[in-house]
Amino acid sequence: MIKENNILEELTRLIVDGDDEKIKEITKKALNTGIDPYIIIDALNKGMKIVSKRYEDRDIALPELILAGDAFQASMDIIKPKIKRKSEKKVGRLVIGTVQYDIHTLGHELVKTMMEVEGFECWDMGGDVPDEKFIEKVKEVNADILGLSALMTTSMPKQKDVIDALKKEGIRDRVKVIVGGAPVSQEWADKIGADGYGKDAIEATIVAKKLLKIE
Incomplete structure (x- = not known):
């Protein structure tokens, strides 16, 4: 020991x-x-x-x-x-990236890694992703979870913009949105109408599994 x-x-x-x-x-x-x-x-x-x-x-x-x-x-x-999973079957589909005007990708890359470990199929959009690109990918792969990262206070409002864009497209109820990043908080997540908030990669993975009711 x-x-x-x-x-x-x-x-x-x-x-x-x-x-x-x-x-x-x-x-x-x-x-x-x-x-x-x-x-x-x-x-x-x-x-x-x-x-x-x-x-x-x-x-x-x-x-x-x-x-x-x-x-x-x-x-x-x-x-x-x-890592041996209980099943090789994918447990969910995740689209993740850093919002527009923010090039920092470290945070969401760690989340993606942890989600893959837990059996999620992941699409990494990279950094500085325009709102419409998130929408296109969510529709293309029929995502269960959309992860939006913001590492700067100036880029945080883009998380809300993406959520608003999902509503405008009429697909907000089809995908769960998790937000994260150094300046992001649970209070901010609640304010913009996100489904969950992940302080770090482990917590984001736990939140995603809870939202999809995965044991």
Whole structure:
């Protein structure tokens, strides 16, 4: 147990340090030791929460946040093939991206990774996505969930614009909308009529499963 805890603590530290090379080695070590992949993911997410909080408090700059995200992704690339799902059947369809006028993609990319782990089929729209592109993709793939990320206060209103566009197209009741991003809050989600709010990748995944009534 002590050895397992040491490995998990090191994984958390490597996320904070943004070491995307060393974390590959330790992730493989964790799996070879027999640590459950989901416990490893919890350790990674703990590191991301630390980094996100430091970024919100302006203790670190965006490049350091990006390095942490790269380390998270490097570890997840190794973990994902090792996760055994109850069924290979896809549990839902997710369209996700960062709203227009915002080029930051790290947050929603982490959510996409976690959703894929949980069995969602995902379409990543990237950053600076115009409202109409979200609408087109939701209709094209018949999405169950639409994830809208905003990493700047100036881009947050675009989340509401997309929701309004869904209403205008007459498809708002066909898709659940989850919003997230550093400046976003539950209060904001409620104000703009979103179905859910995810503070981080783990929480967003939990919210998505609850909205679709997935056990």
